[in-house]
Amino acid sequence: MTPAQSLLRAATGLNLSKAVVDRAIKNRMEQTAAADAEAYLRQMTPEEMTALVELVVVPESWFYRDPQAFAAMTEFVRARLGTEPGRLLRILSIPCAGGEEPYTIAMVLTDAGIPAANFMVDAFDISPTCVARAKSGIYGRNAFRAQDLAFRDLHFTSAGDGDYRVNDSIRQQVRFKQGNLLEFDLSARTGYYDVVFCRNLLIYFDKPTTKAAIGKLRALLADDGQLFAGYAEVPSFCQHGFTPLSYNQAFGLLKDSAAPAKLPRVPHAPRVPAKAPPPPAARSIASPPSLPTTTPLPLPPLRSRAPATRQAVTPTAAPGAPPAAAADLLAAARRLADLGDVKAAEKHCRDHLAQHPESAEAYFILGLLNELTNKPKMAEDYWKRCIYLQPDHYEALCHLALLAEANNDASGAAALKARAARIYKRQQAS
Numbered sequence: 001m002t003p004a005q006s007l008l009r010a011a012t013g014l015n016l017s018k019a020v021v022d023r024a025i026k027n028r029m030e031q032t033a034a035a036d037a038e039a040y041l042r043q044m045t046p047e048e049m050t051a052l053v054e055l056v057v058v059p060e061s062w063f064y065r066d067p068q069a070f071a072a073m074t075e076f077v078r079a080r081l082g083t084e085p086g087r088l089l090r091i092l093s094i095p096c097a098g099g100e101e102p103y104t105i106a107m108v109l110t111d112a113g114i115p116a117a118n119f120m121v122d123a124f125d126i127s128p129t130c131v132a133r134a135k136s137g138i139y140g141r142n143a144f145r146a147q148d149l150a151f152r153d154l155h156f157t158s159a160g161d162g163d164y165r166v167n168d169s170i171r172q173q174v175r176f177k178q179g180n181l182l183e184f185d186l187s188a189r190t191g192y193y194d195v196v197f198c199r200n201l202l203i204y205f206d207k208p209t210t211k212a213a214i215g216k217l218r219a220l221l222a223d224d225g226q227l228f229a230g231y232a233e234v235p236s237f238c239q240h241g242f243t244p245l246s247y248n249q250a251f252g253l254l255k256d257s258a259a260p261a262k263l264p265r266v267p268h269a270p271r272v273p274a275k276a277p278p279p280p281a282a283r284s285i286a287s288p289p290s291l292p293t294t295t296p297l298p299l300p301p302l303r304s305r306a307p308a309t310r311q312a313v314t315p316t317a318a319p320g321a322p323p324a325a326a327a328d329l330l331a332a333a334r335r336l337a338d339l340g341d342v343k344a345a346e347k348h349c350r351d352h353l354a355q356h357p358e359s360a361e362a363y364f365i366l367g368l369l370n371e372l373t374n375k376p377k378m379a380e381d382y383w384k385r386c387i388y389l390q391p392d393h394y395e396a397l398c399h400l401a402l403l404a405e406a407n408n409d410a411s412g413a414a415a416l417k418a419r420a421a422r423i424y425k426r427q428q429a430s
C-alpha cells in the first residue's frame, strides 16, 4: 500500500485502489500547484484532506433505492407506535450521500400516516459536498431512478431545468450533518436510534474496518431496534453480532441479543453461513416472532450495487492494455449501469470481453443490464454463462435464484440459494 493509500484509508476507512488514489492526488496536485506527490502529502492540511476525500468517495444514491427496506422499516415503526403511541422514533441514515435515503425515509413514513411529531431522521455523510447537496434538497434526473415516480408529484416542487426540490414538510423531518462513521462520538448516543440505515458503505471497507464500523453501529442502535444494510453487507453483520430478519429483500437485521430464542430448523433450507452466528433465530416483522421460519440468504436487489470505486468513466482500453485498464472498464461499466446508461455500460462490457473472452464478471454485468431493461431471459443467459465460467459467482447465483422465484420455480430457486449459501460458507471459511 502506498503512503497516500494508507493516509486515505486512515481518514475514511475506504479500501481504495492505487489507481483511484493516484488519480485523486494528481488532481489535487494540479489544484494546489504542489511540486510532486511527496510535497503534496507533506503539506497536507485538514481542509486539503477534505478536498482529497471528496475525490475518492462514491456518493451514488437515489430515491427509493431497494424499496423493501423502507416497507419493513414502516412496519416496524407502526408496530412500535402501536404499543407506545406518544413516542418519538429516532432514525439514523449513515452514510446518507446526497440525502436521497433519509428523505425517502421521511416520505415513506409520511405517506404511511405516521405523524411528523413521532419520528426524526438524523443523516450523516463524510463528504461535506454531499451534505451540502442534501441540505439544498434539489435533485436532478439521476436521483429519480425508481419506476414509480408518484412520490415526486407528492413531495417535490419543480425547481426549473428539470430539477426538483423536496418540499419543506419532508425537509423538516431530516437533520443533516457531516460525519465519519468510524469517528462517531458514542458518548451521548449509545442505544439512541430505533432504526439505523447503513447501506452501501461496508462494501468499500476491508475486514478490520468493517468490524469497527459494525461495532459503532451496534452501539448506536437500541437493543430492540432494527438495522438495514446493503444486500452484500448482511453476512458481515451476521458475523459481528446481528441476526437477519426474514423480510424479503429488505436486508434488515436485529442485534443478536434482541432475537428470539432458537427456532426449529427446517431441513435443507438455505441458511446464513457457518461463521455467522448460530442458525438464525429469524423473526418476520410481518408475522408473530414465535412462528418457526428460516432466514433467507441475503439476496441482491434487482439493480446492480454501486461500483466498487469512484472510477471516472474510462475510455475504451486499447487492445493489449494491462489488466488494470480492463478492470477499469468493468468498474466504469458498473458505474454507467448505475447511472442508467445501459448502452455505454454494455459497450464497456463488450470491449472488456474482446480482451478477456472468459470474463465471468463482464457476463454478470451484462446480465444486470438486461434485467434493467426488462429482458429477463437474456439476463438469465448471461448469468448462466457467468456461473459456467466461474461456478462460485455468488451474486450471479443470487440473481438467478431471484429470477427463478419470479418464475414460480420454487425448487430451482431453493437449489440456487443452497448453492450460493455453500459458496458463501466456503469463502468465509477460507
Ligand SMILES: C[S@@+](CC[C@H](N)C(=O)[O-])C[C@H]1O[C@@H](n2cnc3c(N)ncnc32)[C@H](O)[C@@H]1O
Binding pocket: 012, 013, 014, 057, 058, 059, 060, 061, 062, 065, 094, 095, 096, 097, 098, 101, 124, 125, 126, 127, 130, 179, 180, 181, 182, 198, 199, 200, 201, 306
Ligand atoms: C454509495 S453511497 C451510499 C448512500 C446510501 N446509503 C445508499 O445506499 O444509497 C456511499 C457514501 O458513503 C460515504 N462515506 C464513505 N466513507 C464514509 C465514512 N467513513 N463515514 C461516513 N460516510 C462515508 C460517501 O461519501 C458516500 O456518499
